[in-house]
Amino acid sequence: MLKVLKSGFFISIQDLGRFGYRDIGVPISGAMDSDSVKKANLLLENDPNDAVLEITMTGPTLEFHDPTYICLTGAHLSATLNNHPLENYEVVKVEKGDILSYGRLTDGFRSYLAIKGGFLTEKIMGSRSQFIPVTATKRLKDGDEVPYKAFDSYNPMISEVKIEEHYHHDELMVHKGPEFDLLTDAQLNQIFDSSFSVSKENNRMAYQMAELIEGHSHSMLTSGTLPGSVQLTPAGRLIVLMKDGQTTGGYPRVLQLSEASICTLAQKKSGDKLTFKLL
């Protein structure tokens, strides 16, 4: 059992997502930066879909009630285990009673705590990802307890690696979206020849860009949307749908982020600069 002593800004259990229910309006959910989760699970020799803790912006204080092995990836939040600093991509043994706490955010926006065997909360509709109204809550709170299986000993094949974080750049690679052809030359120039900053409106559902481009007056029938779909509102706002984003929408889908760029964007915070590059 992992006990949440202090929850920080926003922490939730996530796996790679809830598939097969898009047709009844249920978003995929799952880790915003799935690349970081896959790397952590790989190092722990877990299933790629094993559930992790997604930690946004500020870290929690956590107490382990059973021995196990953990691995941190994603954002750097000055994590310490019983006051000893931890690095990303390191398989670390934890003992009963150990305290994992976090400090200052130095890099990225979302950090992941993966655990040997994954967190074992209840699977609902095929996934452990927290999302209301599928799960009763969308985040963990102070005092919550999260089950996991105890591991006394295990010899990791790779105990640590040093790799450049995949989100260390500010270029989002995009495909043409279904309504790309509605973009005027002026709008194309604005999108591809200028840089944007992430607005304060950014969360697991969507990331809005702060700068407006020229607006439009196209109206279209509601149609499917995906994580990474970039919608253009009549006012000229670019909205990138993320993992908890709605499954249908009525704004033109002018671009579609590559899957890798969804992971990059998930590590950006309000004010960070970005550019779009067409694949």
Next chain:
Amino acid sequence: MKSYPISIKPFGERAVLMEWPNEVKETILEDILIFMDAFKALKIKGWEMSVAYNSVTMVYNQDHLDFEETKTLLLECYSNRFNTESKRVRHLWTLPVCYDPEFGMDIASVADSLHLSVEELIAQHTSHQYVVYGIGFLPGFMYLGGLPQSLEIPRRAEPRLQVAKGSVGLAGKQTGIYPQDSPGGWNIIGNCPVSLFNPSAKQPCFVKVGDKIQFEKISKAEYKLHIIEAEVGIYQPEKTVLNA
């Protein structure tokens, strides 16, 4: 039966968008559903399909797609769509709605704007069958078509921060039910005690695209009874089978 010109566009690495002519029409929806039945009958693992009005978003969860190959597969399936015998059953669901102003806080002002009495508004709202053209926006939210012109009213100028689960609303050419508490700008005329999304049920949403919905006026007492029946799990919404 007639064939429509279908446009297929790439939509990221794992999806394509199939579009039928840009119209809200039952015949187009039916053609889309026939195509989807034929595609399901191919039993290729990993595909998800979500339909809305005149389009289907086809997502392949297993791998990245080769667009040209996928397009050929889908067009071939479309031209052979009548070779598959469909086992799909369409239902007409009768959903109870309590139009009491306690739930339908906008009903008096809406009736006023539409130059109807509250009774006339309820009579019109309950006398039509609405086609489910898609489910999206929120889990279990149905896009319903077929609202009579006499009930078309613009969205509220200011959206509400909180609209209660089950609220039945009117906005433009649409009527619908909020499946959960949510912010929203529709004019609220009543509340439906039937849950449209139950994550613990085998089928979390009992309605399918292509089904029809008819509303039935109930009293406050019946409303409370249905809520209790639903809580103990004995309430079943009334359904009849429609011939496709």
